[in-house]
Amino acid sequence: MPRMTARSRHEGHRASTPLELFFDLCFVVAVAQGGARLVHSLAEGHVGAGLAGYAVVFFAIWWAWMNFTWFASAYDTDDALYRVVTLVQITGVLILAAGVPRAFDGDFALSVIGYIVMRLALTSQWLRAAMSCDDRAERTMCLRYAAGLVVCQVGWVVLLFVPDAARSWLFPLLAIAELSVPVIAERAHSTTWHAHHIAERYGLFTLIVLGETVSAATIAVQEALDEHDELGDLLPLAAGGLLIVFAAWWIYFAAPIHDHLTSNRQAFVWGYGHYVVLAAAAAIGAGMEVAIEQTVGKAHISANAAASAVTVPAALFLMTVWLLHSRHFKRGAAQQVLLPVAALAILACTFAGHLAVPLAGAVAAATVAIGWTLNRLRPETPVTPAAP
Helix, strand or coil: CCCCCCCCCCCCCCCCCHHHHHHHHHHHHHHHHHHHHHHHHHHCCCHHHHHHHHHHHHHHHHHHHHHHHHHHHHHCCCCHHHHHHHHHHHHHHHHHHHHHHHHHCCCCHHHHHHHHHHHHHHHHHHHHHHHHCCCHHHHHHHHHHHHHHHHHHHHHHHHCCCCHHHHHHHHHHHHHHHHHHHHHHCCCCCCCCCHHHHHHHHHHHHHHHHHHHHHHHHHHHHHHHHHHCCHHHHHHHHHHHHHHHHHHHHHHCCCCCHHHCCCHHHHHHHHHHHHHHHHHHHHHHHHHHHHHHHHCCCCCCCHHHHHHHHHHHHHHHHHHHHHHCHHHCCCHHHHHHHHHHHHHHHHHHHHHHHHHHHHHHHHHHHHHHHHHHHHHHCCCCCCCCCCC
């Protein structure tokens, strides 16, 4: 068996591979399934159940992507065995995606089967890395990862057999256990994840999610026009949603973040925080579908409730990106408060009813314009990498 040695954290020109991009694109199916079920729940007025189901399903999607991404950043050998095992993981992703609608209704069996397929493949990768290690601390880390994956997966299988009432407290415990595995595994030794590569991987996945948002909203507009011919009402709504997505892209990629990722602690906070960024980005598209359905009379909720399906995730996206990205680069009070104030302004648009989404789009566009102007007047502070 070929050796799987760790890659250098300071490797030059470290970029995402075609296999990684293929892996990401397969997650589009799962994200689309989760968004579709969220639309159905919100349009029917089942807000609590819809949000809870979406949070659970998106955690499963995001965590599966996270597990592979950070491992690949450190140990991607790109040999035949690595490629085959990664393709097995992709198969598990597709099984997970097929199980998303059932998971919304409380049936996690198919999703857990998808996770078993992914976990068997990823565990074998960690064991292969452990067998290739010359350093004892690194080998221990790899074995801890493998053991953590197995223990957590056993927990998810047990979840299938407990009463429904017990799942409400067992799921959070298992989620915490999952989040704890990297923290525990890397106590004595850190994986050699590559900051530039990781930042690019997260950026590409964010792009894919935003693209799915545009696609979902476009299809919703098309279907509404085919059935109702409400062009005059839908154009402002579509324009507002498009401005929100354009602003989300601009703000997320306004400054490179890789130089800020100089330690495991920063990387963990930044990486875990992207659960909110990605879930909010996908929810904007679902919210647009809800707003469109409400406009043409298909959704059984008020105009303000439909508007909140767009404004709340949009505001959450801006606030989380500010916390994870933007605040590290801003100089002066005006630059620092711009995104939090914009998030509050977008939330306030909720109460404008059918005008909420166009107004929120205008606020988002104005935020980008003001931020660009402030940056020209007072350039943002470049991040100084920590000494090695």
